[in-house]
Amino acid sequence: xxxxxxxxxxxxxxxxKVKALTxxxxxxxxxxxxxxxxEDPASQVYVxxxxxxxxxxxxxxxxxxxxxETSEAELLGIIAxxxxxxxxHGILVQLPLPDHIDAxxxxxxxxxxxxxxxxxxxxxxKLGAGELETAFVPCTPAGSMLLIERVRGKDLSGxxxxxxxxxxxxxxxxxxxxxxxxxxxxxxxSRTKDLxxxxxxxxxxxxxxxxxxxxxxxxxxPGATVIDVGINRIAAPEKGEGKTRLVxxxxxxxxxxxxxxxxxxxxxxxxxxxxxxxxxxxxxxxxAAG
Ligand code: GUN
Numbered sequence: 001x002x003x004x005x006x007x008x009x010x011x012x013x014x015x016x017k018v019k020a021l022t023x024x025x026x027x028x029x030x031x032x033x034x035x036x037x038x039e040d041p042a043s044q045v046y047v048x049x050x051x052x053x054x055x056x057x058x059x060x061x062x063x064x065x066x067x068x069e070t071s072e073a074e075l076l077g078i079i080a081x082x083x084x085x086x087x088x089h090g091i092l093v094q095l096p097l098p099d100h101i102d103a104x105x106x107x108x109x110x111x112x113x114x115x116x117x118x119x120x121x122x123x124x125x126k127l128g129a130g131e132l133e134t135a136f137v138p139c140t141p142a143g144s145m146l147l148i149e150r151v152r153g154k155d156l157s158g159x160x161x162x163x164x165x166x167x168x169x170x171x172x173x174x175x176x177x178x179x180x181x182x183x184x185x186x187x188x189x190s191r192t193k194d195l196x197x198x199x200x201x202x203x204x205x206x207x208x209x210x211x212x213x214x215x216x217x218x219x220x221x222p223g224a225t226v227i228d229v230g231i232n233r234i235a236a237p238e239k240g241e242g243k244t245r246l247v248x249x250x251x252x253x254x255x256x257x258x259x260x261x262x263x264x265x266x267x268x269x270x271x272x273x274x275x276x277x278x279x280x281x282x283x284x285x286x287x288a289a290g
Contacts, residue, residue, distance in 0.1 A: 021286070022058040030058075060087055124168070
């Protein structure tokens with residue numbers, strides 16, 4: 001039976017370090033601005049949690065809650081103001097944005113040195129070039145790496161890593177981090193041939209596809225480290241009519257019977273995303289303080 005990787009605990013450790021660093025930063029508070037456009041319920045939950053944790057860390061926390069009809073020009077205006085505001089060290093625009101707004105344009109308008117999500121091309125490029133010292137790395141993959149290192153240690157040299165999913169937010173940056181850690185990395189996606197066989201070659205298997213319980217137990221190499229990035233809400237008729245439950249992209253019970261270590265959903269990767277956002281913001285504040 002696999003060890004269960006306690007992401008909540010590791011996230012608390014990270015937040016503890018962020019609090020200490022914040023307290024030690026004389027003269028300034030790290031400032032985090034979170035911008036949400038529209039009423040997507042999942043986004044509202046995430047954003048509230050980000051703002052709450054920022055306050056808990058002792059940050060100057062600002063939230064801009066904008067109506068779904070907000071124009072792209074208005075949003076770009078707010079970002080320009082936040083870019084110019086010396087009390088703000090991190091800017092996060094919650095995705096997805098409404099269809100009438102070009103998300104790419106908005107992300108590229110964020111000053112790279114305040115891009116704590118790591119989505120600006122400057123930060124994407126630095127990560128791709130292996131310049132990890134000066135890049136802001138996207139929070140979910142950065143948090144997943146910390147969990148992998150807790151299980152495997154820092155030396156991942158020569159391990160086979162398979163990342164299922166090729167998104168800009170998780171799959172691609174995750175693959176780059178694993179490559180920088182000297183893994184042999186394969187990115188799999190919806191067109192990959194014989195995905196189960198490929199997945200079985202993985203010492204480290206990362207699932208980030210957004211498909212409930214897609215990765216089955218017989219996709220997992222015995223002893224592998226399985227990182228489940230998925231958060232999917234599915235119907236749970238066994239709990240009563242209209243009830244739902246959260247599941248990952250991995251069929252947990254089956255996979256846990258084979259894996260060496262596995263992240264649960266909830267309580268695995270999820271809490272790490274917010275913790276790493278706090279870490280990126282405090283780092284940004286230190287860099288701004290010189
Ligand atoms: N939507 C889903 N994940 C993320 C994330 O990590 N950052 C932002 N800004 N939006 C998201």
